Amino acid sequence: MFAWKDVDFSPQKVDTRKLEKLANKIVSVSKRPWTIMEVCAGQTRTMLEHKLDQIIPDNINLVHGPGCAICATPLSKIDKAIEIAQQDDVVFCCSGELLRLKGSRVDLLEIKAGGADVRVVPSPLDCLALARKEPDKKFVFFTIGFETKAELNALSVWQARRLGLKNFFLLPSIPLVVSVCNKVLKSGQSPVQGVLCPGEVCAVTGYSNYERVARKYDVPIVVSGYEPVDLMEGLLACVKMLESGRTDIKNIFRRDVTRDGNKQAKALINDVFEMVDSDWRGIGIVENGAYSLKEEYAAYDAERAFPLTVESRPDAEFCxxxxxxxxxxxxxxxxxxxxxxxxxxxxxxxxxxxxxxxxxxxxxxxxxxx
Ligand code: SF4
Known part of the structure; x- marks a missing residue:
């Protein structure tokens, strides 16, 4: 059992009294052992950074889900990105965090040092603006992110078509959280009995699609935020549902999330992207696991514009x-x-x-x- 004296909170960051109260409530309502998965990497980070795993009772086992979009991106896509970036006349744009993302052999920073035109560009709309200024070059925007990033990427492609641009291409890796939740829960003998799903993603998608997941796998799902108090409230709500045998969905991130999400964003995303089965690194094929550009936007798809074959090394066998x-x-x-x-x-x-x-x-x- 935990001892409060061993826990090193940062008082300027967290409301420790509220956390203590929530921890005590979890202790009082949880009677049996439960395994709960927080899906999002940001939530995992908060759990560990603030040692929340140490202040909850021992009968609650926290496991950590597949909610990191960079980790989900197959190595073959990263290798393809690096290959495209080395083509003549290509200006390869991406956010700074992707520069050190290792492919099978090199990363984007290394090929930039070797002379490739790789630029740090914060958004696809900035890349689009550059493409308009330099029509003789081909601009490729490489983007990795969950549903939260889909709207801006969809807008860039929609805008490129409206402007009739011929030199703007998108290389997206947009894995879909709801699809991987399905995969996790349907895998044989899944130990996961309750799920905290990411509020940021649900702010776009809403949570009605998670209602189906909760019903199908008989698992309570809580839409939660990322702050320590959010996560403790999420755990408490999840444990309460588990103890009472309720299979339901509860939204405790009401400041940002509604059942139907951002309808305008979803309409734009559905105009430009479609769901396709995808290879989720570390997990394998996920049904409807990612967004891909629809046929009518194929002219802006970097993978079709640069049909290159790459050979990628597999992850270590012992992983x-x-x-x-x-x-x-x-x-x-x-x-x-x-x-x-x-x-x-x-x-x-x-x-x-x-x-x-x-x-x-x-x-x-x-x-x-x-
Ligand atoms: S080899 Fe082990 S430590 Fe490394 S990524 Fe795989 S599971 Fe994690």
């Missing part, structure tokens, strides 16, 4: 990311964790990004011990 992402194991169960697999030398999907579960464990557990 257990698959079992971590499905809730069966934790990074500390992996013999390579912190030894042959570290952020500086990642061997699997969950260590490649600073949002990945193994990376987060390394930062908040391994760093403390050394």
């Amino acid at each position: 257990i990311a698959n079992q971590i992402l499905l809730g069966f194991k934790k990074p500390t169960d992996c013999p390579a964790f912190g030894k042959s697999c570290r952020p500086s030398d990642p061997q699997g999907s969950t260590m490649v990004s600073n949002q990945g579960t193994c990376f987060t464990y390394y930062k908040f557990l391994h760093d403390q011990e050394h």
Whole structure:
């Protein structure tokens, strides 16, 4: 059982009295062992950074879901991005966080140092503006993110078509959280009994599609935020539903999320993108797992404009990311964790990004011990 004296809160960041109250409520309502998954990497980070896992009762087992879009992006797509960036007349644009994303051999920063025109551009609309200014060059915008990023990317392509641009292309990796939740829960013998799903994503999509997931797999789902208090309130709501045998969805992130989400954004996204089965790194094929540009926007699809074949190396055979992402194991169960697999030398999907579960464990557990 936890001891409050061992917990090092940062008083300027969190309402410790409220957290203590919530922890005590969870203790009083939870009678049986439960396994609860927080889906989003941002939520995992908050859990570990604020040691929430240490202030909840031992009978609540927290497992960490597949909610890191960079980790979900297959290595073959990163290799393709690097290959496209090396083509003549290509100006390759992306956010700064993608520059150090390792492909099978090199990363974008290395090829930039070697002369490729790789630019840090914050949004696809900025890339579109550059494409209008330099019509002799081909501008490719590489983007990785969940449903939250889909609207802006859809708008850029919609706008490119409206302007009749011929030199703007999108290379999107937009995995879909609701689809991977389906995959996690339907995998045989899933240990996950309750789910905290990400409020930020639901702010766009709404949560009506999660109602179907909750019913189908008989699992309570709570739409939660990212602050420590949000997560503790989410856990409390989830434990209450589990203890009372209710399979339902509860939205505790009401400041941002409605049942139907952002209708305008969804209309634009559905105009430009369609859902396709996709390869989710570490997990495998996910049905309707990602957005892809629709046929009528094919002229703006970088993968079709640059039909290149790349050879990618597989993740290490000993990597257990698959079992971590499905809730069966934790990074500390992996013999390579912190030894042959570290952020500086990642061997699997969950260590490649600073949002990945193994990376987060390394930062908040391994760093403390050394
Ligand atoms: S520590 Fe590395 S090798 Fe082990 S599961 Fe995580 S990513 Fe895979």
